[in-house]
Amino acid sequence: MIIFYTVCLVLVILSMVGLLYRVWRGPSVPDRLIALDAIGVMLISSIALLSILFDTPFFIDVILLIAIMSFIGTVSFSKFIERGEIIERGSDS
């Protein structure tokens, strides 16, 4: 069983490397962004696999946090690409 999880982990990390290649190459910013978002998912899976391997429940909150962060990060990046800034000022100012 451990071999199975290890193989899974290696696969996940390899795909992360592949995604990093996309982040590096681009060619456009949205390409990089999508790659980063996917890296976040890969991180979640690798941490899940690691906690199985380490036999510990303590990393479950890390998984949840990455999910939230990755979402917030992607949304703010998208907004940045679309509007040029993340937090817009109120319409009255």
Place this chain on the structure above:
Amino acid sequence: MQFKMFCAILTITSTYRLLGFYTLKNMDGRRILLEFVLLIFLPFVFAILVPFAYKYIKGIHTGWFVLLVPLVLFGYYLSFIPLTMDGGHAISEIKWIPTLGIAFTSYIDGLSLLFTLLITGIGSLVVLYSIFYMDKKKENLGSFYVYLLLFMTAMLGVVQSDNTMTLYLFWELTSISSFLLIGYWYTRDKSRFGALKSMMITVFGGLMMLGGFILLSIMGDTFSIRELIAQAPELVNHPYFTLALILILLGAFTKSAQFPFYIWLPDAMEAPTPVSAYLHSATMVKAGIYLVARFTPIFGTSSTWIWLVTGIGLLTLFWGSFFAVKQTDLKAILAFSTVSQLGLIMSLLGAGAISYHTTEAMFAFATYAAIFHLINHATFKGGLFMIAGIIDHETGTRDIRKLGGLMSIMPLSFTVALIGSLSMAGLPPFNGFLSKEMFLESMVALQHFELFQFDTWGILFPIVAWVASVFTFTYSLYFVLKTFLGQGKVDQLPKRPHEAPIGMLVAPVILASLVIIIFFIPNVLGKWVIKPAVMAVQPTLYGSPADINIHVSAWHGFDSVGLWLTVAIVIIGSLLYLTIPKWQPLYKIQPAKLSLNEGYDALMRGSEKGMNRLSRAFMTGLIRTYLLYMFAFLSVTVIAVLFIKDAFVVDMNSFAAITLYGALNAVILLLSIGFVVFAKSRLAAIIALGGVGYSVALFFVIFKAPDLALTQLVIETVSVALFLLAFKHLPALNEHGETKKNKVVNLIISLSVGVMVTLVALSSHSQKLIPSISQYYKDTVATEAGGGNIVNVILVDYRGFDTLFEIAVLAIAGIAVLGMIRLRVSRKETTDENK
């Protein structure tokens, strides 16, 4: 109001003490005042009162009040003469910093008393003279007398202090008050220049002297000069001995205007004439002489001391007398003459120190001659300065080329000037003759001295001394005859000359009569004042002043060397005077660029320029450069220390096994770092930085630190978001105009820093000196703290203080960000309003 009360009380108490209400008996059974050390501060206390007198009592010249101080002091100190005549001394002490052994100690023996009498006596005459010299309406008399009284206290302190630290304190006070007095007419450029120059040189010497004093106190473990003198035989073998000697001599030479430090004295002539007469001829410039005399019992046995003091003294004597004939300003002639006469006294003191090595009477004679000439010089030079001031006052110029033929207009001044000049030249029947003859005889005796190679070089001493005396004779004639004889160009003078008011002439006339009186009664003076002083300079040689077997007489018979040398001086000096126009062009041989004044100016300009250039060279204003210095210095020193101390150790056994995930994650981390460094756009760099942060978080997971991983993830996301927030305002990623050379340097520095940190990490991991404390936390986290999360318990329980202040850091950062944004906005608003 309270301040005035305080001043009044101080004055009353000091007069009270002055009158002798507190008395005690010293060892000889004489009545002396308990704390006469307080008297040193009498001028100081008066200096506080002078501005009030100046402000509120308009009718009377402030000098009349001031005159009381030196007169009273002079009268009081005269009462010490019977005490010191028998070889006694008096001590009075106020403790200042007892734990450090620093005290105001007033120690009066023959030498101190001699100087004290000079200071107070000439001080009275100078104050009297200044009353007529300084105009009541035009001059700011308040500050003049404050400075002068300050100086008087300082000088009394210098000559009476037995404690080296307070001696230094008073020494610097003389430098400061002299600075203030030279710059008295502060609206003139030349006054300020002269004041600064004298300050620079004398304070340099003062600091050197402080170094010497500190070395002495290390050597002898005391600040007291008397105790140091008692230890003198042991001090000679101490390794610091020569260094202390040279440092103290530097102090003495700068203050007493010896070669090559004499250059400040001619520039100090910008001071009002009473100041020149008092400070720069009679008292302050003799502080160095006093220092040499005072420390002779300690250093006198060393050959370095004898050679330096005698050699530099003679060089100064020759140099000063040679260049005095070049001057055209009356006060400049007198300044160079002072330099030269101080050199004479100095060389005699050096020769006097030889008496520690030989029993030949001639060298004890030298010390006697030095002190005798010191008194003589104070009398005739003070008088001459006052005459120069009178001429300036009455004719409006001090330029000797414009003066002449004043003899019939100013007969009294002429008489005084003639007496002073002939005494300076060393002619009978004036006191200068006696001391000059003793000087020549001592110098002649020097060549017979057999120690320290004096027998080879000694012949030079009498020759130099004699040549210098010839020039002394020449400039003395030059000074008095060019001013008072010859063709008068009286009509072209700025003022219509006439004889000075009688009040102004009183002081110089008193001095001039002293010149003659001393000639006729040298042995009375010797018995009362000089012998006790010699006794203080050479305490080990005599049991009491009466043992000093010297009888000064004007006539030694035809076989005396001094007589024939004097005759030769008169003949050749007169010839030189008559032919001045023929040989004066000699002075033009020396190029102006090579003079010592030019050297001083170049040093000042050069050090200013050099410092500017130096600071401009490394203070570029670029943070890049400063970081370069810091990192280069850090990595070089740490690596060097690692290898010098042989501290680089790698213990392979302490390393854990490398896991697969760890290795893979490390690859990702390295790749992201590579992206950050080589990214072409800023956005890519920010994204790659996020990658770095996330893979670090992954490391925290691998190394089983869930709390760290959580925090790292959030913080990384927030900081990437912050980067993006600021992104809009950032310029495109540029190269900052970096050249290839810059890049190579940066590469080297960053590599060396990386190597340094890696080496330190490896060796610190390999050498654990003590076991970790963490076992305690593991054992007690549940039982003592009642928690399960060990990280959180450490943060808020075991070591909660750190957390508190990190919270404070975050709060400050938040407030600072708010402040910066708000400030920027409000500034923008105000500039908008201005528009």
